[in-house]
Amino acid sequence: MRDRLQEYDPEIFDAILGEERRQQAELELIPSENYTYPEVLAALGTVFTNKYSEGYPGNRYYGGQTYTDAIERLATARARDLFGAEHANVQALSGAAMNQVVYYGLLEPGDSILAMDLSHGGHLTHGSPVSHMARVFDFHRYKADAKGRIDFDEVQRIAEEVRPKMVLCGHSSYPRDMDYAGFKRVADSVGALTMADVSHIGGLIAGNAVPNPLEHGFDVVTTTTHKSLRGPRGGLVLCKAEFAKRIDKSVFPGLQGGPHMHTIAAIAVALKKAAEPEFREYAARTLSNAQTLAGRLIEHGVELVTGGTDNHLIVVNTIASFELQGREAQQLLERAGLATNKQLIPDDPLPAQRTSGVRLGTPAPTTRGMGDAEMVTVADAFVRALRAKDDEAADAVRAEVQQLCARFPAPGPLLPASA
Ligand SMILES: *Cc1c(COP(=O)(O)O)cnc(C)c1O
Numbered sequence: 412m413r414d415r416l417q418e419y420d421p422e423i424f425d426a427i428l429g430e431e432r433r434q435q436a437e438l439e440l441i442p443s444e445n446y447t448y449p450e451v452l453a454a455l456g457t458v459f460t461n462k463y464s465e466g467y468p469g470n471r472y473y474g475g476q477t478y479t480d481a482i483e484r485l486a487t488a489r490a491r492d493l494f495g496a497e498h499a500n501v502q503a504l505s506g507a508a509m510n511q512v513v514y515y516g517l518l519e520p521g522d523s524i525l526a527m528d529l530s531h532g533g534h535l536t537h538g539s540p541v542s543h544m545a546r547v548f549d550f551h552r553y554k555a556d557a558k559g560r561i562d563f564d565e566v567q568r569i570a571e572e573v574r575p576k577m578v579l580c581g582h583s584s585y586p587r588d589m590d591y592a593g594f595k596r597v598a599d600s601v602g603a604l605t606m607a608d609v610s611h612i613g614g615l616i617a618g619n620a621v622p623n624p625l626e627h628g629f630d631v632v633t634t635t636t637h638k639s640l641r642g643p644r645g646g647l648v649l650c651k652a653e654f655a656k657r658i659d660k661s662v663f664p665g666l667q668g669g670p671h672m673h674t675i676a677a678i679a680v681a682l683k684k685a686a687e688p689e690f691r692e693y694a695a696r697t698l699s700n701a702q703t704l705a706g707r708l709i710e711h712g713v714e715l716v717t718g719g720t721d722n723h724l725i726v727v728n729t730i731a732s733f734e735l736q737g738r739e740a741q742q743l744l745e746r747a748g749l750a751t752n753k754q755l756i757p758d759d760p761l762p763a764q765r766t767s768g769v770r771l772g773t774p775a776p777t778t779r780g781m782g783d784a785e786m787v788t789v790a791d792a793f794v795r796a797l798r799a800k801d802d803e804a805a806d807a808v809r810a811e812v813q814q815l816c817a818r819f820p821a822p823g824p825l826l827p828a829s830a
Contacts, residue, residue, distance in 0.1 A: 412456075431823075434446065434821055434823075435816060435817075435820060435821055436748065436813050436816055437745075437748045437749070437750050437812070437816065438748060438749050438750065438775075438776060438789065438812055438815065438816055439750050439775035439776070439821075440744075440749055440750055440751045440771045440772060440773075440775070440776065440789070441750055441751060441752050441770070441772065441775070442584075442611060442638075442723055442724040442725075442770055442771065442772020442773075442774060443583065443610075443611060443635075443638045443772070444638070444750075444772075444774070444775055445614075445637065445638060445639065445641050445774045445775050445778055446641075446775055446778045446779070446821040446822055446823055447637070447641055447642060447643060447677075447681070447822075447823065448641060448680070448681065448684055448822060448823075449822060449823050450680050450684070451641075451642055451643055451677045451680050451681050451684075452677075452823055454643075454673070454676040454677040454679075454680045455643050455673055455674065455676075455677045456673070457673050457676060458673075459478075459479065459482070459672040459673035459675075459676050460671070460672070460673040462475070462479055462669075462672050463669045464476055464479040464483070464669060464670055464672050465663060465664075465668060465669050465670075466663065467483070467659060467663075468480035468483050468484050479672050479675075482672065482675055482676045482679055483501065483502075483670075483672070483675055485679045486499075486501045486675050486676075486678050486679035486682060487499045487500070487501055489679060489682035489683060489686065490647050490649065490678075490682055491649075492686065493617050493682055493685055493686055494616065494617065494623065494625055494632065494647075494649050495623065495625050495626065496625055496632070496649035496650065497650070497651050497652040497655070498649070498650050498651070498652055498654070498655035498658065499647060499648070499649050500512070500647070500648040500650075500658050500659055500662055501645070501647055501670075501675050501678055501679075502662045502663060502667065502670040502675070503633075503645065503646035503647070503648060503662060503667070504645065504646070504667060504670075504671060504674075505635065505644055505645060505646050506536065506608075506610050506633070506635040506646050507535075507536045508646060508666060508667065509633045509634075509635070509646030509647065509648050510536040510537070510544075510608060510633055510646075511536075511544065511666055512646075512648055512658060512661045512662050512665070512666055513606055513631050513633060513648060513658070513661070514544060514547070514548055514577075515661050515665055515666060516654070516657045516658050516660065516661025516662075516665065517577065517604060517630075517631070517654060517657060517658075517661075518548060518576050518577060520547050520548065521547075521548070521549060522548055522549065522575075522576040522577070523548070523549040523550070523551060523573050523574070523575040523576055523577075524537075524538060524548050524549070524550050524551070524575055524576065524577045524578075524579055525550075525551050525552075525553060525566070525569060525570055525573060525575040525577070525578045525579065525603070526538055526550055526551070526552060526553075526579040526580075527552065527553060527554075527561075527579075527580065527581070527582060527585070528552040528553065528554045528555075528757075529755065530755040530756065530757055530758055530759050531554045531555045531559075531585070531757045531758075532555070532582040532583065532584045532585030532757075533552070533581075533582060533583070534581070534582070534583045534608065534610070536608075537550070537579055537581070537608065538550025538552075551569060551573045551575065552569075553565055553566045553569055554757065554758075555585070555717075555757055558717060558718070559586075559587075559716050559717035559718075559757055560587060560717065561585075561587075561589075561590065561593075563590070563593045563596075563597065566578075566593075566594070566597050567597050567600070570597050570598070570600070570601045570603070571600075571601060574601050574602075574603075575601065575603050576603055576604060577598075577603055577604045577605070577606055578594055578597055578598035578601075578603045578604070578605055578606070579606045579607075579608065580594045580605075580606075580607050580608075580624075581606075581607050581608030581609055581610065581633075582608075582611065583610065583611055584724065584726055584754050584755075584770050586715070586716065586717050586719070586720040586721065586722060586724050586725055586726055587717055587720070587721045587722070588621060588622060588721040588722065589607065589622065589624070591607065591622060591624045591626075591627035591629060592627050594607075595627050595628055595629065604630045604631070605624075605628070605629045605630050605631070606629070606630065606631045606632070606633070607624035607629050607631075607632045607633075608632075608633045608634070609624065609632055609633070609634045610633065610634050610635040610638055610646075611635075611638050611639060611722075611723070611724065612634075612639055612722055612723065613634030613635065613636070613638065613639055613640045613647070614638065614639030614640035614641060614685065614690075614693075614694060614697075614774065615639050615694050615697065615698065615722060615723060616634075617640060617685040617686075617690065617694070618685065618690050618691045618693060618694020618695065618697075619691055619694065620691075620694035620695050620697070620698050621698075621721070621722055625649065630650060630651055630654060631648065631649070631650040631651075631654060631658070632648075632649045632650070633646060633647065633648050633649070634646070634647050634649075635647075636678050636681060638774065639694070639697065639723060639774045640681060640685060641681055641684065641685070641693075641774075641778065642677060642678050642680075642681025642682070642685075643674050643677035643678060643681065644674070645671075645674050645675075645677075645678050647678075648662070693777060693778070696777050696782065697723045697773050697774050697777040698721075698722065698723060698773075699783070700773040700776065700777050700781065700782065700783070700786050701720050701722065701723050701724065701725060701772070701773045702719075702720065703783045703786040703787065703790075704725060704771065704773060704786040704789060704790050705719050705720045705725050706719075707786065707787050707790035707791070708725070708727065708790050708793070708794070711790065711791075711794045712732070713727055713732045713794065714727070714728040714731040714732045715727055715728070716728060716756050716757065716768065723772050723773050723774050724770060724771065724772040724773075725770070725771045725772070726754055726756060726768050726769075726770050726771075727740075727768055727769050727770075727771065728756055728767060728768050729767065729768050729769055729797070730767040730768075731767075732797070733797040733798065733800075735797060735800065736753075736761060736765045736766065736767065737753030737754055737755075737761070737765065737766030737767060737768050737769050738753045738764065738765050738766060740753070740769050740797055741753045741769055743796050743797060743800065743805050744769070744793065744796055744797070744805075746796075746802060746805035746806065746809065747792065747793075747796035747805040747806075747808035747809050747812060748808065748809040748812035748813055748816070749789070749792065749793060749796065749808075749812060751769045751770065751771055752769065752770050753765070753766040753768070753769055753770075754766055754768045754769055754770035755767070755768070756768040771793075773786070775821075776789065776819075778821070778822065779816070779819040779820070779821055779822075780819045781815075781819050785815060785819070788811075788815060789812075789815075792808045792811060792812055795808055796808045
């Protein structure tokens with residue numbers, strides 16, 4: 412197959428090869444990224460992409476659904492079992508779509524939603540003014556306190572003022588555990604629905620390494636499937652049985668047409684992997700690696716938002732630590748072979764294109780098999796590249812990072828680094 416693609420479309424083939432080499436040679440520290448399983452890639456590249464399956468198993472618009480029904484039933488059953496959910500929908504095309512499904516399915520246009528401020532760790536899809544959702548629903552925001560922790564007195568105060576229909580928690584750059592019981596208490600006190608978007612930590616919840624909002628009585632939980640869960644790009648909506656019909660109708664026919672059945676096959680494979688004992692070890696190690704990485708950075712005098720981490724991600728204040736804007740730090744680190752992303756810090760005085768920080772995460776290095784010793788090496792390399800602030804030093808660090816990466820190859824049908 413690869414030979415045929417190479418012969419027919421060398422431009423695309425070369426780009427695929429280039430990307431495979433880049434992923435092997437660089438260390439992926441972007442906390443939302445991971446290396447998926449070879450089995451998932453195998454399921455993705457299949458003839459399920461040819462098939463229209465609008466509807467749900469047993470109730471589709473077109474015929475020929477024997478095998479699509481089989482994989483979707485497996486995927487939803489595995490999702491329910493893994494997360495302890497009464498209902499699961501696996502058709503959302505990605506994270507942004509899965510959150511729209513919930514807003515449109517459970518609320519009316521104009522309803523108010525209380526969600527985390529973007530610069531304090533919330534996500535664009537939680538009603539950022541630049542997202543279309545902010546034109547449809549009335550978002551209000553809570554923030555973290557000066558130490559970067561969520562202040563529940565403040566959340567309660569805003570909830571009483573706004574009387575939201577939904578309280579939403581979840582994050583893409585909040586390095587601490589969520590107090591789901593705290594959010595549930597606030598929501599109950601004003602009669603609001605509870606939603607947790609656990610996109611970043613879905614795999615850590617599946618691996619029992621961090622708390623599960625469903626165990627605290629949350630109404631709806633959403634998660635992407637491609638971050639710590641290590642699956643293909645997609646989104647899960649997990650909910651109580653009483654919301655099942657509204658959620659399913661909101662996905663189809665409400666928001667989407669035909670589901671991507673090749674992705675659903677691959678999601679089913681990833682969920683099977685996530686139920687294995689090895690995945691629990693992976694989740695625990697992702698956390699311990701983050702602790703080690705954060706601890707070593709702190710030893711170097713680096714300033715971290717909230718002073719540390721409870722999960723897989725670390726937010727570094729690059730202005731305070733290195734007198735570098737996030738964008739400059741990201742560029743230096745990329746040259747040094749460390750892939751990170753610039754990140755807003757709480758109440759960041761700089762715009763999103765520049766930022767005062769970068770975000771690091773351990774899901775991908777942990778997938779490569781790295782552990783404590785390697786995290787110390789990575790922290791040292793990170794600090795060296797940013798202290799020197801010049802290209803020569805970054806190039807020297809890069810050589811070292813490449814050696815480390817060669818010892819811990821990324822999984823997947825990737826070519827050996829020498830090919
Ligand atoms: C990544 C993420 C999303 C969006 O996922 P996409 O697949 O990029 O659309 C939504 N919410 C949170 C909290 C995320 O981290």
